[in-house]
Amino acid sequence: MPNVTLRLYxxxxxxxxxxxxxxxVPQGSTIYHVxxxxxxxxxxxxxxxxxDKETGRILPFLIGVKGRIEPSTGGxxxxxxxxxxxxxxxxxxxxxxxxxxxxxxxxxxxxxxxx
Numbered sequence: 001m002p003n004v005t006l007r008l009y010x011x012x013x014x015x016x017x018x019x020x021x022x023x024x025v026p027q028g029s030t031i032y033h034v035x036x037x038x039x040x041x042x043x044x045x046x047x048x049x050x051x052d053k054e055t056g057r058i059l060p061f062l063i064g065v066k067g068r069i070e071p072s073t074g075g076x077x078x079x080x081x082x083x084x085x086x087x088x089x090x091x092x093x094x095x096x097x098x099x100x101x102x103x104x105x106x107x108x109x110x111x112x113x114x115x
Contacts, residue, residue, distance in 0.1 A: 001026055002083040004034050009090040012061075015045040031063065031087060032077040064088030 006021040013019060021038045029037075039047040050072075052059055061072045065087050070076040081087070 002029065002081055002085065004029075004081050004084075005086045006034065006038055007064075007086060007088045009088065011091050012046070012049055012089045015049055016042050018042070025081065029081055030077060031065070031079050031081060034081055034087065035077070060092045062088075062090045062092055064090070 001024045003022065003024050006023075008016060008019060008021065021042060023034070023037055023041065025034055025037055035050055039050060049061065050059060051057065058072050058077065062069050063072055063076050064070075065076065065079065065085070069088075071092070
């Protein structure tokens with residue numbers, strides 16, 4: 001079973017009071033499944049940053065995975081996680097920040113080698 005680490009930044013860290021959530025998930029789990037599992041463990045403070053309370057839809061935030069940063073509202077939630085995967089969660093930011101975001105990702109996840 002894969003071990004996955006969620007590294008939390010900005011509102012995610014403030015709301016939960018933790019920097020990381022480490023968990024073991026079943027083989028074949030997607031990023032969506034990892035978020036669901038984390039929400040069960042951490043509780044409503046985390047869950048309310050992931051899903052809209054009224055509609056149940058995923059809220060917009062950023063996910064860093066495998067050297068890239070993707071919006072939560074895209075197809076990234078369907079990606080299958082691998083053992084030792086690190087997922088980075090942070091709030092959405094304004095436009096025009098591609099290079100600064102890559103620099104941030106490089107600082108918070110040293111194995112990132114993006115251009």
